[in-house]
Amino acid sequence: MLFGPPGAGKGTQAGAMVERFNLCHLSTGELLRSEIAAGTPLGLQAKALIEAGNLVPDSVVEGMIEDKFQSVKGVKGFLLDGFPRTLAQAEALDAILAKRGEQVTACVSIMIPDALIHERIAHRAQIEGRADDARPEVVENRIKTYHDKTEPLIAFYKKAGKYSEIDGVGTIEQVRERIFSAMDKF
Numbered sequence: 001m002l003f004g005p006p007g008a009g010k011g012t013q014a015g016a017m018v019e020r021f022n023l024c025h026l027s028t029g030e031l032l033r034s035e036i037a038a039g040t041p042l043g044l045q046a047k048a049l050i051e052a053g054n055l056v057p058d059s060v061v062e063g064m065i066e067d068k069f070q071s072v073k074g075v076k077g078f079l080l081d082g083f084p085r086t087l088a089q090a091e092a093l094d095a096i097l098a099k100r101g102e103q104v105t106a107c108v109s110i111m112i113p114d115a116l117i118h119e120r121i122a123h124r125a126q127i128e129g130r131a132d133d134a135r136p137e138v139v140e141n142r143i144k145t146y147h148d149k150t151e152p153l154i155a156f157y158k159k160a161g162k163y164s165e166i167d168g169v170g171t172i173e174q175v176r177e178r179i180f181s182a183m184d185k186f
C-alpha cells in the first residue's frame with residue numbers, strides 16, 4: 001500500500017508502481033469520485049463528507065475494496081492508495097485478506113511536511129479542479145484528519161514489520177526511485 005498525507009504524491013507515483021510490479025491500482029478517493037460522478041446513492045452519501053474534508057464511513061470504503069478484490073483478476077496483487085485511513089480499516093483489511101489466504105506485503109509511506117502539503121494541493125486545485133482541494137479550511141481539515149485518524153497506522157505497520165518510509169520531497173523521478181528501492185526490500 002501507498003501511505004502518506006494528502007498531496008504527498010501517492011496518485012502520481014502509483015502508475016509506475018503498478019506497471020513495474022503488475023498490480024491493480026485501487027484508490028478509494030478515485031472510486032468515491034466516480035460514484036459521485038455517476039450520481040449513485042453511495043456517491044450522494046460521500047459527496048458532502050468529502051467536500052467538508054471528512055472521511056466517509058469505514059464500512060463504505062471496506063465494501064468497495066472487498067468488491068474489487070473479488071472482481072479484478074489477472075494481476076499479481078493490488079496497490080492500495082488512500083486505504084486504509086483508520087485503524088478500524090486496517091484491521092478490516094487484515095480480516096478481508098485473511099479470508100483470502102493473503103496478507104499486506106508492505107506499507108510504503110511518502111512523507112512530506114505540512115507546509116508542502118498546502119503548496120502541492122493549491123497547485124493541484126488549479127489543474128484538476130477537485131472540490132476538496134479548492135477551500136483552505138477543507139484542506140486544513142483533511143490534514144488534521146490525517147494526523148488524528150490516519151497517522152496511528154504508522155505504528156500499526158511498524159509493529160507488523162511492514163513499514164517503510166521514504167522522503168517525498170524531490171522530483172517525481174527521485175521519489176519514484178526511492179519507492180522502488182523500498183519495495184525491492186519486501
Ligand code: ADP
Nearest residue numbers: 006007028029030050054055056061082083085
Ligand atoms: P487525498 O489523499 O489527496 O486526500 P484521496 O483522493 O485519497 O485524496 O481522498 C479524497 C477524499 O476521499 C478524502 O478526503 C476522504 O473524504 C475520502 N476517502 C478516500 N479514501 C478514504 C478512506 N479510506 N476512508 C474514508 N474516506 C476516504
